[in-house]
Amino acid sequence: MASSDLDYPWPSSTEEDNPADILPVLEVPSSSVSSKCNIPKPPSLPSKSCIRIKYSNRLSECSSVPKETKDTWDKLFKEGYGSDVYIITEDKSYILAHSSILSVASPVLGNILQQSKVKNGTRYIKIPAVPYQAAYASIRFIYSYEEDEMKQFVLHLLVLSHSYSVPSLKRVCIYVLEQGWLTKENVIDVLQLARNCDAPRLSFICVHMIIRDFKTISSTEGWKVMKRANPALEQELLECLVEADSRKEDRLKKMEEKKVYLQLHEAMEALLHICRDGCRTIGPRDKVLKGSQVACGFLACKGLETLVCHFSSCKTRVFGGCVHYKRMWQLLELHSRLCNDPDSCKVPLCRHFKEKMQQQAKKDEARWRLLVSKVISAKNSLGPFSSRRSTFL
Secondary structure (H helix, E strand, O other): OOOOOOOOOOOOOOOOOOHHHOOOOOOOOOOOOOOOOOOOOOOOOOOHHHHHHHHHHHHHHOOOOOHHHHHHHHHHHHHOOOOOEEEEOOOOOEEEEOHHHHHHHOHHHHHHHHHOOEEOOEEEEEOOOOOHHHHHHHHHHHHOOOHHHHHHOHHHHHHHHHHOOOHHHHHHHHHHHHHHHOOOOOHHHHHHHHHHOOOHHHHHHHHHHHHHOHHHHOOOHHHHHHHHHOHHHHHHHHHHHHHHHHHHHHHHHHHHHHHHHHHHHHHHHHHHHHHHOOOOOOOOOOOOOOOOOOOOOOOOHHHHHHHHHHHHHOOOOOOOOOHHHHHHHHHHHHHHHHOOOOOOOOOOOHHHHHHHHHHOOHHHHHHHHHHHHHHHHHHHOOOOOOOOOOOOO
């Protein structure tokens, strides 16, 4: 060493060290971002407004049917040319339609038509419990799609699509609901409707929205009505909320653990960098040091440099007597377990720890292996192009 000698014959300890006690070296966790990294930045994500515009135009743009053909079917429906079906709605109004077209589009309507009575060559059926405009929009969809009518009566149309088994109408209704129609006030009602109409994707989106803003949604009138009418659904949603919170806590815990293992990985990088190349004020005797004013690409060096200096001159050198000495000892052993070339390695005591592994207790060996696997997994999770990935280990 130029300032503190790494070739100093550091003594081995007579006590067993515990890999679980290894602490992060850095006082303030930070990433080892190399100044030489020239990885280009990814393009920015499209704005939400652009996404909404694309979604709103997707249904009309994806159709390859010529406009003339659409106009022909629309005219056939509106004028009722050759119609043989009268559909009577809730307000006693009627809609003209064609039995052959209805039967092909909906097997349920086909069965209803077969059982209906024929009067003067015309069949009469009813679509009850929905407004005339909703019934009109559902039948018109079979002939010609009209987006404005769909948005206005989407909930009624979802019920009709399920009741009369029109899958294409159901898909469009679910799409319209997913693209911004859901609100905090109606999400409970839409959830119950989605469950009754066998729309699992829509149900999932509703549940996710409820969990994300549970405090606000649980105070709405829809929640209060659902709580009285369907307590089983309320219990199910509360259980989903608890499960989501539990998953979030587990995810945060795993992220914190990964953060610690990444810090250990960065400490291994910095240790090898100090012993091989030298850093600002510490390094091998044959290296010219850069001085304390020069910035180092390995941010872990700042904390590790102080720890190495203390380790080489520590007067206590007994486990339990000096926590900094113990921490450095454990970092050296961790490096040894990660090192694949101890004979030519310049990190002190690397070969000593390799030999020590042969006499270590099975319990301690298992704990060390687990720690090593966690550090390696954290390193591998960075990907081959990450600036934090080790270039030495």
